[in-house]
Amino acid sequence: MASSYLLLVVSILCIYGGCGALAAIPAKIGKGYRLISIEETANGGLLGHLQVKQKNNIYGADIPHLQLHVKHETQDRLRVHITDAEKQRWEVPYDLLPREKPLPLRQAIGRSRKTLSTPTDYPGSELIFSYTTDPFGFAVRRKSTGETLFNTTSDDSDRYGNMVFKDQYLEISTKLPKDASLYGLGENTQPHGIKLYPNDPYTLYTTDISAINLNADLYGSHPVYMDLRNTGGKAYAHSVLLLNSNGMDVFYKGSSLTYKVIGGVFDFYFFGGPTPLSVVDQYTSLVGRPAPMPYWSLGFHQCRWGYHNLSVVEDVVENYKKAQIPLDVIWNDDDHMDGHKDFTLNPVNYPRPKLLEFLNKIHDRGMKYIVIIDPGIGVNSTYGVYQRGMANDVFIKYDGEPFLAQVWPGPVYFPDFLNPKTVSWWGDEIRRFHELVPVDGLWIDMNEASNFCTGKCTIPKGKVCPSGNWTWVDIWDDPPYKINASGLEVPIGYKTIATSAVHYNGVLEYDAHSLYGFSQSIATHKGLQGLEGKRPFILSRSTYVGSGKYAAHWTGDNKGTWDDIKYSISTMLNFGIFGVPMVGSDICGFYPAPTEELCNRWIELGAFYPFSRDHANYYSPRQELYQWDSVAKSARNALGMRYKLLPYLYTLNYEAHISGAPIARPLFFTFPTFSKCYEVSTQFLLGSGVLVSPVLDKGKTKVNALFPPGTWYSLFDLKETIVSEGDYRSLDAPLHVINVHVYQNTILPMQQGGLISKEARMTPFTLIVTFPAGATEGHAEGKLYLDDDELPEMTLGNGFSTYVDLHATVENKMVKVWSDVAEGKYALEKVEAESHLLFEVDGSSVSDVSHVQLTASEQHVATDKLEDEGDTRKSMMIEIQGLDLPVGKNFAMSWKMGVHG
Secondary structure, three states: OOOOOOOHHHHOOOOOOHHHHHHHOOOOOOOOEEEEEEEEOOOOOEEEEEEEOOOOOOOOOEOOEEEEEEEEEEOOEEEEEEEEOOOOOOOOOOOOOOOOOOOOOOOOOOOOOEOOOOOEEEEOOOEEEEEEEOOEEEEEEEOOOOOEEEEOOOOOOOOOOOOEEEOOOEEEEEEOOOOOEEEEEEOOEOOOOOEOOOOOEEEEOOOOOOOOOEOOOOOOEEEEEEEEEEEOOEEEEEEEEEOOOOOEEEEEOOOEEEEEEOOOOEEEEEEOOOOHHHHHHHHHHHHOOOOOOOHHHHOEEEOOOOOOOHHHHHHHHHHHHHOOOOOOEEEEOHHHOEOOEOOOOOOOOOOHHHHHHHHHHHHHHOOEEEEEEOOOEEOOOOOHHHHHHHHOOOEOEEOOEEOEEEEOOEEEEOEOOOOHHHHHHHHHHHHHHHHHOOOOEEEEOOOOOOOOOOOOOEOOOOOOOOEOOOOOOOOOOOOOOOOOHHHOOOOOOOOOOOOOOEOHHHOEHHHHHHHHHHHHHHHHHHHHHHHHOOOOOEEEOOOEOOHHHOOEEEOOOOEOOHHHHHHHHHHHHHHHHOOOOOEEOEEOOOEOOOOHHHHHHHHHHHOOOOOEEEOOOOOOOOOOHHHOHHHHHHHHHHHHHHHHOHHHHHHHHHHHHHHOOOOEEOHHHOOOOOHHHOOOOOOEEEOOOEEEEOOOOOOOOEEEEEEOOEEEEEOOOOOEEEEEOOEEEEEEOOOOOOEEEEEOOEEEEEOOOOOOHHHHOOOOEEEEEEOOOOOOEEEEEEEEEEEOOOOOOOOOOOOOEEEEEEEEEEEOOEEEEEEEEEOOOHHHHOOOEEEEEEEEEOOOOOOOOOOOEEEEEEEEEEOOOOHHHOOOOEEEEEEEEOOOOOOOOOOEEEEEOOOOO
C-alpha cells in the first residue's frame, strides 16, 4: 500500500530554512582535533584521547574531548570507534544488532602510556590502521598492496576539512582515487545506475516517499558502500560501514567522500575483501546472515490493493490456473481488514468461514497466503489489539502520553519495538491473528514510520482524524544542520513520528527513527517463528543494517514506466550488497496503468528477480498477468524457466544464508577484473553463472548485451552459443523472449517446472554442464541444496537436508561427471536425475555409452571472429537420458569422445 502523499516531493518547495542558510557556512568547519594520548589495550586494540583544537559554534558547540578505540576484530575486519570521552552517546543498540562492545569511557583524560607525533602503524592480518596526531587523522591501508583505502587527513588543497564532532553535527571525510568504483549508500532510486555518481545527493533517513523520486532518501537506511579498484589488471574490493542510525548526508565528489551526520558516534567498520563476494561475506558476518527463505517464497506472488472481497481473490487464483501461469502465493493488502485495523477481518467482504474454506483449498494445492500489517494501531476503545496494547504500555510516548498519529485507520498509536514488553505483546497479537486466519507470512508496510499528520497531532472537536501542529518545539525537531530529507530539506519530522517523541528507556525518536522498520522486523520474525516453529517469511518496506537477517524487501511504490523498470535492477543489486538478497520490485509498476508492451517486458525481467511479485495500486486498472493474452504468453515463458530454475535459486538462497552471497549480482561479482562491466546496470547475474539480459526500452526487439570473456550458452536454446572476448552483442528479443545465458564451467541443477513450486520440486532433475568452446580441458562445478523448508534453519547435520557438490571434467577427450553428497539421507527419496552435458570438441562424432540413450547435435557458435579469419570451432551438445541416479547418493560416470577427421 502507498502513503497518501506519493507525489510529496514534487509539490513541496524548500520551506524549512536550510536552503539559503547553508550558503553562509564555510566549507571547512574548525581546526579538527589533536591526539593527546594513545595506548595499547589488554584486548589488543588501541585507546586514544582527542582534544578539540579550536572551538566554534557552527551547528553547535564542539565536544571538547573524544575517545578513540581501534581494533582488528577479525583478520579482515577493522573497527574505528570515536565518541564523547566524558558522556555516553546514542549508538545502535547492542541487543538489536549484536556486536562487540568498545572499551568503556575513561574518566582521566590524557593519562597516557604513549604519545606520538609521527604517523604510526597498527597492522592486522589484512588491514593497517595509521594515524597522525595534530590535527588528528587516520588512514586504512591494504597490507598486501599498500594501497590506501580510507584517509581522513585534510590539507589546504582539499575541499573538505578535518573531523568535526558536535552533539548534533558530525563530519568526517576521506580521500578517494578518481578511478575507484563505489556502490551502495541507500536506499535510493539511482538514475545513473548502480555505480555511485559524483555530485549526486545521498541522504540516509527512512522516509515514506515514493520510489519514483530520484536521488532521495527512501524507505531504508544503509550507510555502507563497496569500493572496487582495478590496478594493472588486478581487482581489489573493500567495504566501509558507518554504523550510525541518525540522519545523514553523504557527499561523493569523485575524489572524496564526506559524511555529515546529525547525531550518534563515528563507528566505522572496514572489510578488507579482497573480492566483492568476500566483502559481502565479511559484512554479513557482522550484521547478520540473510534469513533462510521457504522454498515457496521463490515462486511467483500476486497482490493488489483493491481486492474488495474474497470472491475477487478466488477468481484471481483460478484465472492464473486457467491461464497456466505459475502462482505460489496470493496476497491481500488491507482489503481484508475491518476498518483498516491490524489483525482483524472484514466480516462482510472476508467472512472467516469462507476465508478458511478458501485457505484450506489453496493450502491443499501447495499455495500460500500473506496479508499486510501496518505498525499504526487504531485508537479505538472497542478494539482488542488497542486495549491490550494500552494495558501493556507498549506505545511510543510524547509528553508522557502515547504519541498520536494518523494512518489508514484514522488516529493511531505506534508500538515501541525497542521495548521488550512490546515485542512480547506483538508476538501475542500475531498468535491471536494466526488462530483467526492461518496466514503463511506477514507483510509489514508503512514502517519508516509513515504518518499522515505532522508535528504534535490532536483530534479537533467534532473531527475524527488528527491534525498537526507545525510548531517545532526543541532542538530535536529543528536540528541546526538540515539533512536533505525527501530531497528537499523538509523537516525530519515531516509525515513521520515527531523526533522529540520518546521510546523505551528514554531513547529519542531523533536517534532511533531509522531503526523502526528494523526493530519491527525482529519482533515480527520472533512472533512468527514462535507460532509453529516454522521458517518465517516477512516482507518489510523499511530496512536498516542487518534487516536481511529477518526479512525480504520490495522496492516500494514504483511507476509503470520504462524508466522504472530500469531503476529496479540497480536497487535490487544494491540490496544484495546490503545483505538483503531476497528483493524485487512491483512487476508492471505499482501505478498508474502500465502499457501491454511494458508489462510483457517487466514480467520477463521480474521472473528473475529473487522476489517476484506483481502488485498494483487501488486506483490502477487490473494488471494480473492473465489480463492480456500477450503478457500471459510472456509470463508462461519466463516464469516457466524460473520454476525450472527453482533448485538453483534455492541453492543460492542457502549460499546467501551461510555466506551473505547475493542471489542477484552485478556482473563484477564474477568478473571483478573486467572493468567494462563495472557500470553495467541493465543486466545482472543470478549466482555466479546465469546472465539475464532483459529488454528495457519501448519498441525494441533486440537487446545490446555485454558478455564477459568466455563461452555463454542460451538457457532457452542450448544449441545457441556465444564465444566472447568481452564485447557487446546484439541479441534478438521479440516480444515474448528474454535472453538468459549460462556461463562456461557451470553445472546448473534444474527441474521440469510446474504451476506451483510444490509440484515443480517433485519433478526429475536435469544437470546442465557447460565447458568452454574449443577447450580440450575443462572443469565445471555446481551445487545443490535440498531440505525441509518448513524448518526454521537452513543447516546440514539435522537429518532434514542434503548438500551436493557437482563436478565435471573434460581431458584428453574423456568426459567425467560426478557428485559428492553430504548428508544424503534426506534426498534418498527424491526423484531421479537426467543430465544434459555441453562441451566443445573439434569434430562431429561421439562414441556410444552403454545403458543410456545418447544423442549429439551440432550447435551454432557465435564468436568475435569473422568466418574468413579462420575460426572453425564447432559446438556439440550431448544429451544423456535414461539415467537412474538418486540425488542422495554419490554418482560417477565417464565416456570417451570420438573424433574423426
